[in-house]
Amino acid sequence: EAQVTQNPRYLITVTGKKLTVTCSQNMNHEYMSWYRQDPGLGLRQIYYSMNVEVTDKGDVPEGYKVSRKEKRNFPLILESPSPNQTSLYFCASSLSGATGELFFGEGSRLTVL
Amino acid sequence: GQNIDQPTEMTATEGAIVQINCTYQTSGFNGLFWYQQHAGEAPTFLSYNVLDGLEEKGRFSSFLSRSKGYSYLLLKELQMKDSASYLCAFPGYKLSFGAGTTVTVRA
Numbered sequence: 351e352a353q354v355t356q357n358p359r360y361l362i363t364v365t366g367k368k369l370t371v372t373c374s375q376n377m378n379h380e381y382m383s384w385y386r387q388d389p390g391l392g393l394r395q396i397y398y399s400m401n402v403e404v405t406d407k408g409d410v411p412e413g414y415k416v417s418r419k420e421k422r423n424f425p426l427i428l429e430s431p432s433p434n435q436t437s438l439y440f441c442a443s444s445l446s447g448a449t450g451e452l453f454f455g456e457g458s459r460l461t462v463l
Numbered sequence: 464g465q466n467i468d469q470p471t472e473m474t475a476t477e478g479a480i481v482q483i484n485c486t487y488q489t490s491g492f493n494g495l496f497w498y499q500q501h502a503g504e505a506p507t508f509l510s511y512n513v514l515d516g517l518e519e520k521g522r523f524s525s526f527l528s529r530s531k532g533y534s535y536l537l538l539k540e541l542q543m544k545d546s547a548s549y550l551c552a553f554p555g556y557k558l559s560f561g562a563g564t565t566v567t568v569r570a
Contacts, residue, residue: 383558392550392562393506400556408557440505447556449493449513454505 352377356441356455363431364463371426371458373441381447382424383408384416386437387457393440399424400447431462465489465553467561474567475541483536483564485551497525497536498550500563506550509536541568 354375363369375382383398385408395408399418413435415427424443428435439458444450466488475481487495494513498506512518512527512534524537538545550563 381556385560390562393560395557398556398558406556438503447558449511449554451496451508451511452498452506452558454507457503457505 352453354441354443354453354455356439356458358458359456360459362461362463365432366430369428369431369460371428371439371441371460373424373426373455374422375424375443375453376422377443377445377453378421379443379445379450379453380421381445381450382418382441382443383447383452384414384424384426385440385442386410386435387440388437396426396439398447428460431460433462436460436462467551467553469549469551469561469564471562472565472567474569477541477543477568477570479541481538481541481566483538483549483566485534485536487532487534487551487553489532489553492529493554495527495534496550496552496554497534498552498560499547500550501547506560509549511554538566543568543570 357372380401384396385393394410397416399405441455442452468486497509500506510525517526522539527534546568548563548565550560552560
């Protein structure tokens with residue numbers, strides 16, 4: 351089944367404790383992207399990747415890191431999480447980032463205390 | 464730059480028709496997406512319009528007028544399960560969505 355898989359789905363952590371949210375897609379998509387969603391603010395892009403080893407900042411990259419060492423994986427790293435990073439996170443992929451339909455993971459709800 | 468404007472909320476009755484408008488400004492146009500998102504769930508793709516006119520997919524249709532910078536999503540024969548947020552967005556590597564339009568369907 352074609353899908354985008356995120357883990358963990360739910361996480362409660364404390365300020366400063368490094369965490370990684372994994373994202374994996376099995377559709378051989380070149381483009382992958384991370385979003386956060388907060389009430390009233392819609393989906394905001396954190397980082398995106400056009401292909402392996404090619405990543406760039408979205409609208410709200412501060413406090414996040416990403417890497418794209420393999421085509422299928424695009425982990426989101428919070429080196430030192432803070433409470434303002436409490437949010438619902440979505441990973442997405444598409445065959446072509448410019449005009450392709452986005453396929454989203456189920457979301458990861460992160461709470462930073 | 465790019466700018467998208469949608470109404471924040473709409474309410475309609477089961478079985479009715481609702482039209483969700485999206486007006487936009489952009490320096491380069493590569494089409495317009497519509498996505499549906501139920502509360503707490505991931506967005507799912509509804510349509511992609513790149514040419515002017517109406518595209519119909521079952522109960523949902525999407526219209527585009529490039530000259531007017533205007534699109535709408537038409538939901539017919541509304542069902543309770545259509546209660547969701549509807550997001551229009553420009554495609555592109557730096558793809559961001561607006562807050563969308565929350566549609567509430569009442570019995």
